[in-house]
Amino acid sequence: MDGNEVWRHEIDPQKTMSDWGPAGSPIIHDGNVIMTYDNMENSWIAAFDGKTGDIVWRTERDEVSSWATPYVWENDIRTEIVTNGKNRIRSYDEAGKLLWEMDGRMSWACIATPLSNDNLVFVNSGYFMDKHRPVYAIKAGASGDITLGDDETSSEFVAWYQPLAGNYNTSPLIYQDLYYSILDRGTFECYNPATGELVFTQKKIAPSGRTTFTVSPWAYNGKIFCLSEQGETYVVEAGSEFNLLHQNSLDEMCMSSPAITEDSLIIRTISKLYRIKNK
Structure with missing residues (x-):
């Protein structure tokens, strides 16, 4: 090493x-x-x-x-x-x-x-x-x-x-027995992974403005995280109904999916590298 x-x-x-x-x-x-x-x-x-x-x-x-x-x-x-x-x-x-x-x-x-x-x-x-x-x-x-x-x-x-x-560009996510997908132009969808039946579709994840996605979503503690190319992280409640909980900004472009370790989240933007963990 x-x-x-x-x-x-x-x-x-x-x-x-x-x-x-x-x-x-x-x-x-x-x-x-x-x-x-x-x-x-x-x-x-x-x-x-x-x-x-x-x-x-x-x-x-x-x-x-x-x-x-x-x-x-x-x-x-x-x-x-x-x-x-x-x-x-x-x-x-x-x-x-x-x-x-x-x-x-x-x-x-x-x-x-x-x-x-x-x-x-x-x-x-x-x-x-x-x-x-x-x-x-x-x-x-x-x-x-x-x-x-x-x-x-x-x-x-x-x-x-x-x-x-x-x-x-993004890959889907299965979390708590639901199949989630953030499409490249910012719509969030959910399916039943066992049957393919639609749970909800075409939910615009950003309240306003142009939002695009290359980063794949990830999940933790009952929440789905979607990081846009514009550097905005949208936090969605996991479950059969769409509920946007929070929005956080990194203030610059992000096109790389994060790396997840045992206790940390590693995010790379166009000029910075972040390590995020619970205190």
């Missing part, structure tokens, strides 16, 4: 959409560093040994530029690595073998990280100008191609599907 470099792995750069580069974060699982590199030429997912940087496994992906972080889903049946992507939603086992996939007819920008609750994993995308902005709730134990038919909203392995509930 001296801050010295232990290893590095050079990645050959590939062409990406609009030269935006990749943006999915690496994750750590069982001693390995797992990451995707979705691009326009040679996409892949790989696991690197956390101590040495050696490649443990690498699996090619028939994928175009996508920007979502992979998600380790530990359900009652097995552990899966679930990835969001423009061409396909996919899941892999811990050795990189494909378990299942589906054509979700995703929005052109797949950015949101998957998340899970009660043996369901939720995958979504939702560029605000697209007519199809889907959310899928997928059951544990799926295999093969689980793509829904044109008129289907559920199947053996898809618990439910919402065609217009997807996120653009």
Whole structure:
């Protein structure tokens, strides 16, 4: 823990959409560093040994530029690595073998990280100008191609599907058995994660003015926190009715989701780094 470099792995750069580069974060699982590199030429997912940087496994992906972080889903049946992507939603086992996939007819920008609750994993995308902005709730134990038919909203392995509930930049949140979503233009929504039924929708989170969101929401002590690009944190009461409790300002742009430690919240704005904790 001296801050010295232990290893590095050079990645050959590939062409990406609009030269935006990749943006999915690496994750750590069982001693390995797992990451995707979705691009326009040679996409892949790989696991690197956390101590040495050696490649443990690498699996090619028939994928175009996508920007979502992979998600380790530990359900009652097995552990899966679930990835969001423009061409396909996919899941892999811990050795990189494909378990299942589906054509979700995703929005052109797949950015949101998957998340899970009660043996369901939720995958979504939702560029605000697209007519199809889907959310899928997928059951544990799926295999093969689980793509829904044109008129289907559920199947053996898809618990439910919402065609217009997807996120653009932010990732959704499940807290106290409710699925919350802050959309990029400042509307706050809530769904039942077991059924996909709408609890409430299109609640404008800011009392006035233009408010946009890139930061994903987080929750603590019965409250949902939504930090806008303008540096305003909106505190919403968790529950089946929308109730804005507080508004706090950091007075400058913020586009990075916070990091949460055991007792602290780390927030980075355009020029400052904050550590917030209870006294």
